[in-house]
Structures are given as structure tokens and as C-alpha cells.
Amino acid sequence: MSRPVAAPVLTxxxxxxxxxxxxxALPDPxxxxxxxxxxxxxxxELQGRETGTxxxxxxxxxxxxxxxxxxxxxxxAGGFGGVTPYHYTWExxxxxxxxxxxxxxxxxxxxxxxxxxxxxxxxxxxDPALAGEYVFVTAxxxxxxxxxxxxxxGADDDASGTAGLLEVMRLLREAAPRRxxxxxxxxxxxxGLLGSEAFLAEPPIPLAAIKADINMDMIGRGRxxxxxxxxxxxxxxxxxxxxxxxxxxxxxxxxxxxxxxxYWQDSDHYSFARRAIPxxxxxxxxxxxxxxxxxxxxxxxxxxxxxxxxxxxxxxxxTANADAAPAVLPPAVWRxxxxxxxxxxxxxxxxxxxxxxxxxxxxxxxxxDCSGFGR
Numbered sequence: 250m251s252r253p254v255a256a257p258v259l260t261x262x263x264x265x266x267x268x269x270x271x272x273x274a275l276p277d278p279x280x281x282x283x284x285x286x287x288x289x290x291x292x293x294e295l296q297g298r299e300t301g302t303x304x305x306x307x308x309x310x311x312x313x314x315x316x317x318x319x320x321x322x323x324x325x326a327g328g329f330g331g332v333t334p335y336h337y338t339w340e341x342x343x344x345x346x347x348x349x350x351x352x353x354x355x356x357x358x359x360x361x362x363x364x365x366x367x368x369x370x371x372x373x374x375x376d377p378a379l380a381g382e383y384v385f386v387t388a389x390x391x392x393x394x395x396x397x398x399x400x401x402x403g404a405d406d407d408a409s410g411t412a413g414l415l416e417v418m419r420l421l422r423e424a425a426p427r428r429x430x431x432x433x434x435x436x437x438x439x440x441g442l443l444g445s446e447a448f449l450a451e452p453p454i455p456l457a458a459i460k461a462d463i464n465m466d467m468i469g470r471g472r473x474x475x476x477x478x479x480x481x482x483x484x485x486x487x488x489x490x491x492x493x494x495x496x497x498x499x500x501x502x503x504x505x506x507x508x509x510x511x512y513w514q515d516s517d518h519y520s521f522a523r524r525a526i527p528x529x530x531x532x533x534x535x536x537x538x539x540x541x542x543x544x545x546x547x548x549x550x551x552x553x554x555x556x557x558x559x560x561x562x563x564x565x566x567x568t569a570n571a572d573a574a575p576a577v578l579p580p581a582v583w584r585x586x587x588x589x590x591x592x593x594x595x596x597x598x599x600x601x602x603x604x605x606x607x608x609x610x611x612x613x614x615x616x617x618d619c620s621g622f623g624r
Contacts, residue, residue, distance in 0.1 A: 290408035299394025301363030321370030339447035376427035389438030409469030426569035445520035460574040462528040464518035469549040471533035481507035488527040508591030527575035
């Protein structure tokens with residue numbers, strides 16, 4: 250049985266030019282709508298959404314349909330010859346952690362055994378001087394599939410982030426941002442960030458036009474009030490995105506935590522960051538159901554998920570409307586930041602309590618790196 254969700258309350262946030270740069274009322278997230286998206290993505294019908302499978306293809310089609318319903322534009326007129334104009338298809342060689350974009354259409358020699366697709370739609374910018382610049386909002390919709398008859402539904406990882414992406418997309422559709430905002434659902438993350446790497450290896454727009462990436466990976470679980478962000482303490486990677494996220498989270502009553510810094514290279518934001526594109530990732534922390542058949546929709550904390558969506562909504566719009574694109578901050582700025590309390594995830598020993606941290610090396614028990622976010 251799914252956790253009951255309260256009926257949506259039609260509340261709005263009025264943001265000024267001094268805040269997010271938008272003078273109209275933006276709607277708040279609808280938890281019932283988010284739950285409907287998440288329940289479908291984590292349902293047995295999608296078979297765990299393993300990359301290159303029919304279940305993953307159904308998830309991609311679902312995202313594309315929601316983008317069309319919301320009125321987003323394809324990032325390239327006419328698309329890439331895929332199932333819909335929003336599909337960005339690439340060949341996938343299972344087990345080899347290899348890919349090749351094939352979005353140019355049929356006829357080229359085969360490389361892999363399967364096809365997989367990212368899905369991308371754009372809210373066009375309205376400032377003639379900035380509309381050619383893009384702020385990306387990302388989440389991966391693939392998961393681990395069905396192994397020997399055991400379903401891995403991936404409700405938190407990452408149906409939660411994907412449902413969040415769809416909701417942010419809806420909330421901003423009337424925002425008329427100065428820069429364009431691209432919403433990118435990626436596959437292949439669990440296989441080593443293959444979908445985001447494929448997209449950025451042959452991007453449909455110049456890499457120089459991509460000014461930021463805001464990623465959501467697992468935003469529906471964890472302790473109440475605990476929301477992690479990365480990068481928090483990485484020289485050359487901490488940017489004004491993290492600085493703005495801290496202030497926007499505070500406006501929603503959240504002090505961001507820095508407890509997942511050790512997973513910096515293990516979700517799709519890193520594909521952007523390693524190309525010198527400012528990037529940030531939101532995550533609510535690991536849990537005992539992570540990458541288990543028990544990661545089910547009934548365990549999602551929708552109050553927490555909607556708070557994360559609000560913060561991403563605000564950050565995407567602030568970034569799209571700012572006069573200047575995000576920039577790297579010197580360590581002297583971020584080493585003085587205070588972070589919220591968190592529990593250091595340790596899947597063998599449980600969750601180890603940690604106190605609030607300050608500075609680059611505060612509570613420096615970083616998590617081990619792994620290939621693919623927590624594989």
C-alpha cells in the first residue's frame with residue numbers, strides 16, 4: 250500500500266527580480282501528480298527500466314509524452330530521427346560500458362546490441378541576448394531491471410528524481426526565462442553515466458552554450474529535513490550554483506548537508522562538470538533499500554521530495570535569469586560555509602551519525618567512490 254498523500258493545496262510563490270528574476274506567481278509542486286509519475290515509473294510494467302530494455306523504452310516514451318503535453322520544444326527542430334522529436338538515441342553494448350550516439354538516423358553500421366534513449370525538451374529563453382544559452386535540469390530514469398524474476402523498481406533511484414524533473418518542467422512552463430532551460434532525462438546512468446556521456450559526446454548544441462547542470466538523483470528518502478548537495482568542498486568545482494542553492498534552501502527552511510561528497514563522480518552531473526560546465530546534484534542520502542528490490546514507492550517521503558523540487562525550481566529559474574552565468578568560487582569563500590547535520594551512509598554498518606560540518610575538511614569521512622552512482 251502506498252503512503253497516503255494529502256490533497257494538493259494550491260499555494261504559490263511570488264518571486265521578485267531581486268530573487269529569481271521573475272515577477273509572476275509560480276505554482277508549488279503537486280504531490281499527487283508527482284506520486285502518479287513515480288508510481289508509473291516504478292511499476293512492474295516498466296520491469297525496472299534497465300538500459301536497452303522495453304521497460305526503459307516505455308519510460309523514455311512516457312517522458313517524451315509529458316514534454317509534449319507541457320509544450321516543451323525539441324532541442325533540435327525535427328528531432329534526431331528517433332521515436333519522437335524528444336528522443337536522443339544511442340547504441341549500447343551491454344557489459345562493455347560503451348556507447349555510440351546514433352541520433353543521425355538509420356543506415357550506419359551497428360556498434361552495440363541494443364538501443365537506448367535520452368529524452369530532452371526545451372523551455373525556450375526569451376532574452377534575445379541570452380536565449381542561446383542553456384541551463385540543464387537532469388535526472389536518470391534507468392535502473393537495474395529484473396534479475397531472475399526479481400524486480401528492482403528503483404522508486405528512489407531514480408524514479409524520484411525523474412518525477413521531480415517532470416514537475417519542475419511543469420512549474421516553469423509559464424516562466425518565460427531569459428536563458429533557455431533544457432530538461433534532460435538520461436538512461437545508462439547505472440552502467441557508468443553512459444546516457445549523459447553519449448549526449449555530451451555529440452551534443453545537439455555547442456558545449457559552450459551549456460552554462461549549468463542541476464541534477465536530481467534520489468530525492469525521496471532519508472531523514473526529515475536532510476538534503477545533500479554536491480559539490481560542497483571540491484576546489485575548482487564549487488560554483489555559484491552551490492552558493493545560490495544554499496540560500497534558496499534556507500528560504501524553504503532547509504540547511505543543506507554535505508554528506509555525499511564522496512559520490513561526486515557517480516551521477517550524471519559529473520559528465521557536465523568534467524567538461525568544465527558548472528554542475529550541482531541534489532540527493533537525500535543512501536538507505537538500506539538502495540539498489541534492492543525493496544526500493545518501492547510506498548517508502549517515498551513526498552513532503553521531502555516536493556521540498557527538493559521547490560529548491561530545484563527556484564535554482565533553475567534564478568540561474569536562467571541571472572545576468573551572469575554560474576562561475577567557480579575560490580576556496581576562501583566556501584571553506585567557511587556551515588553545513589547541516591547528516592548521517593554518513595555506510596551500507597555495511599548502517600547510518601553513522603555526524604554533526605554539522607564547516608570548512609573543506611570538516612567531518613572528512615568521505616564515502617568510497619564507485620562506478621555508477623553507488624553501483
